[in-house]
Amino acid sequence: MTSIQEVTRRSGLPEATLRYYERIGLIAPVPRDPQSGHRRYDDGTVDTIEALACLRTAGMGIDDMRAYLRGMTDPSHQRELFERHSARLADEIERLQVRRRYLDAKVRLWAARERGDVAAEQAAIDETIAVTGELR
Structure with missing residues (x-):
């Protein structure tokens, strides 16, 4: 025990x-x-x-x-359970990747502003706007 x-x-x-x-x-x-x-x-x-x-x-x-x-004794039950969970994790990872792209774009935006690089700032703004649509 x-x-x-x-x-x-x-x-x-x-x-x-x-x-x-x-x-x-x-x-x-x-x-x-x-x-x-x-x-x-x-x-x-x-x-x-x-x-x-x-x-x-x-x-x-x-x-x-x-x-x-x-479902311990039912292999198909276990497989289906893990397949569903794996699919949920794949969706979650995809959402996290979008969030990371958004944050990376914001980093580039603020770094460009810090440097005074207007062209890079505009590119980062455009990227931020594009990624924002995916966040929703």
């Missing part, structure tokens, strides 16, 4: 998150040490928590984590 401190060290999840996962039923109720009342995690629960920590790090939400745990 493993203490909550050891599980947090191994998984990287804070104690509050472990308690929350237990409270919402993401992990089964954790038995308590009869003398101390402290939680004691069995190996299977620790393995589940480590898997959940990886999913969380990959950006999966609670509902997807539940779906993952429910």
Whole structure:
């Protein structure tokens, strides 16, 4: 049996998150040490928590984590779950790239103004306007 401190060290999840996962039923109720009342995690629960920590790090939400745990024996379910999450991340990356292009254009705009380079300033303004349309 493993203490909550050891599980947090191994998984990287804070104690509050472990308690929350237990409270919402993401992990089964954790038995308590009869003398101390402290939680004691069995190996299977620790393995589940480590898997959940990886999913969380990959950006999966609670509902997807539940779906993952429910579909453990169904390869097509798992593949579809990860495909959907991968597609969501691809969309998020695309939105982040647009935001970065906008910020880079603003950097060029202010650098051109700082240098007094009117032509570069206008080019940066044009680029900023073009990228602004993609932000929406």
